[in-house]
Amino acid sequence: MRLGLDIGGTKIEAALLSAQGEILYCQRYPTPKQSYSLFLAEVIRVIQLAQQQASAPVTVGIGVPGTPDPSTGLIKNSNILVLNQQAFVRDLEQGLGMPVAVTNDANCFTLSEAMDGGGRGHSVVFGVILGTGCGGGMCIDQRPIVGPNACAGEWGHNSLPRYRNDRDGEAVVCYCGQTNCIESFISGSGLERQYAARGMNQLMVPEIVGRVAAGERLATDVWEQYCDQLARSLAGIVNILDPDIIVLGGGVSNVEQLYSGLQLRVASYVFGGHCHTPIVRARHGDSSGVRGAAWLGAQQMKTSQTSNA
The missing domain is CATH 3.30.420.40 (ATPase, nucleotide binding domain)
Structure with a gap:
């Protein structure tokens, strides 16, 4: 057992x-x-x-x-x-x-989804956790890849691709000591931080998403910015690894609106302008x-x- x-x-x-x-x-x-x-x-x-x-x-x-x-x-x-x-x-x-x-x-999350979850049947699976932080893992043929530095899949501590102050806001120092880590923007706490940075009260992700659904302009603008940041970040994974499938987990992955047009957004930043990589929600939550x-x-x-x- x-x-x-x-x-x-x-x-x-x-x-x-x-x-x-x-x-x-x-x-x-x-x-x-x-x-x-x-x-x-x-x-x-x-x-x-x-x-x-x-x-x-x-x-x-x-x-x-x-x-x-x-x-x-x-x-x-x-x-x-x-x-x-x-x-x-x-x-x-x-x-x-x-x-x-x-x-x-995050390696365990990815292995689970590669074995019998959202990534089942695919050789190269990249797992993403969009929660309080932003974890990642990689499996090839249902085997976790760790690497000599135990850093394989740690995409959250690369710099946010194509960062610009005018569209992404002020630079952010991550707890790891680096500046403008992906995790600081596309984690659940990153979304909450960016909403509050617009001069609004601190809200949790479900409350922000609710305001997006209600048509609040500020919430919609922040959400669009977040989805673009996520697309830029995922495009980096596609350009380097080109996995067979990307599986999303964590609290933000449960937001239905996240998947609307996400693959097309990613394609706009992928080398060649195309993205055939499925981006799916974790099966086992x-x-x-x-x-x-x-x-x-x-x-x-x-x-x-x-x-x-």
């Missing part, structure tokens, strides 16, 4: 998957962030509780914000601050007495992260068994 954990800043979700991808068990727990020792102990406890619900031995995969550094094995770039610079994978495997696969949560983590653990076990054969 396949056990996956999707660890976020507020919750840890654990799910058991059958070989056919059916969720047999699912539970959520608060994420302890007071100290690394408490965090590690809770993750071990959650895994052991899930193992008790399994009718057979399990493989374990985990998606985390951040990623293990290939050169050191330590977690980097996590918004769960107590996790950074910790040997999480080593400590977890020692605590459980078994191998554990750990990768970035919020469950993609935990499902992908479960698939990841099974893949690592299979690879290990093949290597040892």
Whole structure:
């Protein structure tokens, strides 16, 4: 059986998957962030509780914000601050007495959608998470691509393509230290920031979208600007990777208006002026992260068994 954990800043979700991808068990727990020792102990406890619900031995995969550094094995770039610079994978495997696969949560999202979600049947799948941040991942033939710097798919921390002050607003310093990162504009929080920057009250994405639907001029202008920024950013992915399909997840991906004309917008920025790449919504929604983590653990076990054969 396949056990996956999707660890976020507020919750840890654990799910058991059958070989056919059916969720047999699912539970959520608060994420302890007071100290690394408490965090590690809770993750071990959650895994052991899930193992008790399994009718057979399990493989374990985990998606985390951040990623293990290939050169050191330590977690980097996590918004769960107590996790950074910790040997999480080593400590977890020692605590459980078994191998554990750990990768970035966006990689898990993409793997889930490549296996049996919106990207099923396609060789090269690029996954995009448009949530509080702007994550990304890449799978080729249902295998996550991580890279020697563990940065594959991290498109959100490239500069916004064709940035201009007169149409995109004042320059923005990202939390990563760089200026005008894609994430600062096309994440859900980026859309909210740009609306508020027009002198309006701070509103959440659903409220802004509601005002667009009601015909509010300012909201419509900001939304058009956002869609153009998204199109420019996706065109960069097409020009570099040219994936077979792009799958969108996260809160903003649930906005129906997002998909109206998006492919044509992207085409206007793609080299050659054409874009045949489907851009679709994630099939598994919020469950993609935990499902992908479960698939990841099974893949690592299979690879290990093949290597040892």
